[in-house]
Amino acid sequence: MYAFDIERPATIADAIAALGTEEAQALGGGQTLIPTLKQRLAAPAKLVCLSAIKEMQGICTADDGALCIGGGTTHAEVAAGAGAYPALAGLAGHIGDPAVRNRGTIGGSLANNDPSACYPAAVLGSGATVITSNRSIAADDYFQGMFTTALEDGEIITEVRFPVPEKASYQKFEQPASRFALVGVFVAKYAGGVRVAVTGASEEGVFRWAEAEAALSGNFAAEALEGLTLSGDGMISDLHGSGAYRAHLVGVMTRRAVAAAH
CATH class of the missing domain: 3.30.390.50 (CO dehydrogenase flavoprotein, C-terminal domain)
Structure with a gap:
């Protein structure tokens, strides 16, 4: 590891402001980024930790029946709380091991877009909508190749909306x-x-x-x-x-x- 600054904003607005500074990078659950830092494959000057932003956490059902999951919601929370969409809850419950499930977040996984990650299949297979700090992105437009997404610099995944299938x-x-x-x-x-x-x-x-x-x-x-x-x-x-x-x-x-x- 190496020396870097870290901020822990409490709101989305504060997080966006912090990410606007030079060489800043968002930190979700850290299940990909922390190992990357340890291997010196990334070297941001500042990490912006998103784990304290309560408005990005939790699960609810929208008026249209869609299941809405905050970008900062952990895999374990999705597994326990997405009962309205059993296939999604089951997927989340089999990601990694308990340590990964209790730290990793759905927003972090989708932002990284690992070619072997589970959530991208759920989002694309459900025709879900990725809600960011700037806009709404349809699943078919969001994924753009290995480790590549439609996210722009400083853009944060705040919520994912899943239409519940039959x-x-x-x-x-x-x-x-x-x-x-x-x-x-x-x-x-x-x-x-x-x-x-x-x-x-x-x-x-x-x-x-x-x-x-x-x-x-x-x-x-x-x-x-x-x-x-x-x-x-x-x-x-x-x-x-x-x-x-x-x-x-x-x-x-x-x-x-x-x-x-x-």
Whole structure:
């Protein structure tokens, strides 16, 4: 580690002001940033800790039925409090280990947009809206590639709004050491159709599987996916599995998710 300043604002307005200074960086739960600092892969002059901002914490249901989760809400709190959306609560309850779940936040995870993180699949698969300190961003516009999002410098995720589907499930084939998704698939059935989001597989980060969505919108059953395959081209290939292996897992986990959603 190295010397840096730290601020702990109590309001979103104060946090935005603090992030406006040179070489300042937001700190959510610190589950990614702190290890990055320890490895000297980042060296901000000032950290702006968001954990004291109460208006960014908690879970509620909006008038339109959407589940609203503050950006500073921890994974453990989502797991315990998102009962109106069981698939989302189940996803949060299987992120990392208890230490990670009690410190990491949904806003921090989405801001980082790790290609193997679970929340991006839930947000994209639900067609959720990411609310920031400046604007509202649709899920389809928010994710822009590996570790890349639509967030601008100094912009903070204050809330995420999830429309609650008729049926949904998240199935993850996890890497046992890190508990990140080797492949994770979030399937959500709405009145207007089905959304299928995949994490952990692509070199471009989380993505929607359009062919599976079309098949399942016509028949929401695992057998509707028979014959559908993905190419291993553009899939992550590492010591844990080849691109072709991950492409195969996408189909397996999608079928499992549909079966579990029933």
